Every structure is written in C-alpha cells, then in structure tokens.
Amino acid sequence: MTAPVFIALDFPDAASAQAFLVPFRDLPEQPAVKVGMELFYAAGPAFVRELRQQGFTVFLDLKLYDIPNTVGHAVARLAQLDVQYLTIHAAGGTKMLQQAVANKGADMKILAVTQLTSFSEADMQATQQTPLSMADSVQHLAKLAYAAGVDGTISAPGEAALIQAVTADDFLRITPGIRLAGDAADDQARITTPKVARQSGATGLVVGRSITKAHTPVAAYQRVMAEWGNEA
Numbered sequence: 001m002t003a004p005v006f007i008a009l010d011f012p013d014a015a016s017a018q019a020f021l022v023p024f025r026d027l028p029e030q031p032a033v034k035v036g037m038e039l040f041y042a043a044g045p046a047f048v049r050e051l052r053q054q055g056f057t058v059f060l061d062l063k064l065y066d067i068p069n070t071v072g073h074a075v076a077r078l079a080q081l082d083v084q085y086l087t088i089h090a091a092g093g094t095k096m097l098q099q100a101v102a103n104k105g106a107d108m109k110i111l112a113v114t115q116l117t118s119f120s121e122a123d124m125q126a127t128q129q130t131p132l133s134m135a136d137s138v139q140h141l142a143k144l145a146y147a148a149g150v151d152g153t154i155s156a157p158g159e160a161a162l163i164q165a166v167t168a169d170d171f172l173r174i175t176p177g178i179r180l181a182g183d184a185a186d187d188q189a190r191i192t193t194p195k196v197a198r199q200s201g202a203t204g205l206v207v208g209r210s211i212t213k214a215h216t217p218v219a220a221y222q223r224v225m226a227e228w229g230n231e232a
C-alpha cells in the first residue's frame with residue numbers, strides 16, 4: 001500500500017487551515033492531512049466533511065480513551081465523517097480497542113498510541129507505577145493493539161522497528177518528529193529526516209512545521225514526498 005505523508009494541520013481555526021491548503025489545490029492529487037484536537041474542537045465535523053469533499057485524505061488525531069461502549073459509539077459517529085485514519089490509546093485495553101475496530105468505517109484505519117512521546121522513561125515508570133522500560137512497555141501495548149485488530153501505531157521513529165518486531169510487516173507504523181535537513185527542531189527532542197524514518201521501519205509520516213512554516217509549503221511537501229519515495 002502507498003505509504004502516506006500526512007501534513008499536520010496545527011491551526012487554530014478552519015479559515016487558517018483552508019487558507020494554508022489553497023496552493024495545494026493545483027497538485028494532481030490532494031495531500032493527506034492530520035486534524036488534531038485543537039482544530040477539531042474549534043472547527044468540528046463540518047470542517048472535516050469539507051476536507052473530504054475537497055478530496056483530502058483525513059487523519060483524525062483525537063486519541064480516544066474511555067470505556068469500551070463510549071469509544072465504540074464515538075468511532076461509529078466519526079466513521080460517518082468518512083475519515084480514513086483515527087487514533088486511540090492502546091492503554092484503553094483490549095475491549096476498548098475491539099469496540100473501536102468493530103465500529104470503524106469500511107475504509108478507516110485505527111492507529112494506536114502506545115506511550116506518549118512526551119513521557120520520559122522515568123516519568124512513565126512513576127506515573128504508571130511500572131518497572132518496565134519504555135521499549136518493553138511500547139512493545140507490550142503494540143502487541144495488545146495488534147491482537148485486538150487495530151491497523152497500526154503512531155510512535156516516535158525510533159520505536160518503529162521495535163513495534164515491527166512484535167507485530168507484522170503490514171502493521172502500519174506512522175511517525176511524527178520529522179524535519180527536512182536544515183530545518184529547526186522546534187520543541188521536538190528527537191527528530192529525524194523522512195529517509196531515516198523509512199530506514200527505521202516507518203510506513204508513514206506526520207509532518208507539521210517543516211511544511212506549514214516553510215516559505216513555500218507546497219515545495220516543502222514535495223521535498224518530503226521525494227525523500228520519502230513518493231513524487232507529489
């Protein structure tokens with residue numbers, strides 16, 4: 001399957017996101033975009049429908065985490081928006097993951113978050129009162145998600161190979177923390193280039209500021225796609 005490069009639409013409202021996307025309309029194929037909590041809570045389902053009508057592949061990064069019944073119903077509602085990707089916390093457990101998978105749309109992939117990359121190993125151990133290393137915990141949660149029928153994970157690039165080792169080659173491994181060579185790291189502690197991410201076992205990328213803050217965002221997107229191995 002074609003590996004997606006998602007542009008993270010980290011904008012405060014629909015108008016600024018749409019203004020950013022205008023120059024992309026000239027491309028033969030519309031890019032895939034990631035809508036996170038900030039934009040979804042501001043612009044809502046109507047904006048997501050608009051993106052779908054305009055031909056964008058949509059990844060809703062809402063990181064669902066609640067009781068299985070509630071998550072199942074939430075996924076069913078989101079499936080009506082015809083989005084292709086949705087995130088959920090693996091820590092919600094097997095039943096929650098299974099309910100999500102059972103209610104997803106036909107063309108929808110569920111991606112599990114294992115451990116938030118904002119956690120250091122020490123933070124995670126203290127918060128979750130576990131002696132497990134970060135690598136062991138990530139692998140445990142990835143296995144749980146895989147066994148529940150989830151389609152893949154979203155993780156730091158350095159975790160992609162660990163996840164691949166305990167799941168399957170066709171289990172999706174989408175990684176943020178991507179920068180084109182020469183760009184500022186901003187607040188990302190560990191960054192990597194599209195090429196290195198692919199070599200590390202990633203099957204898809206999330207790229208925000210390297211594209212959204214570029215002087216010419218379409219050209220930056222095309223550079224990412226070329227480095228990743230797809231021409232835009």
Ligand code: C5P
Pocket residue numbers: 008009010036116117118154155156176177178186188206207208209210
């Ligand atoms: O601008 P930048 O490329 O750093 O944006 C990365 C995007 O990926 C943001 O939307 C951020 O919220 C998201 N993300 C991340 N690290 C994670 C999960 C998601 O940076 N572990």
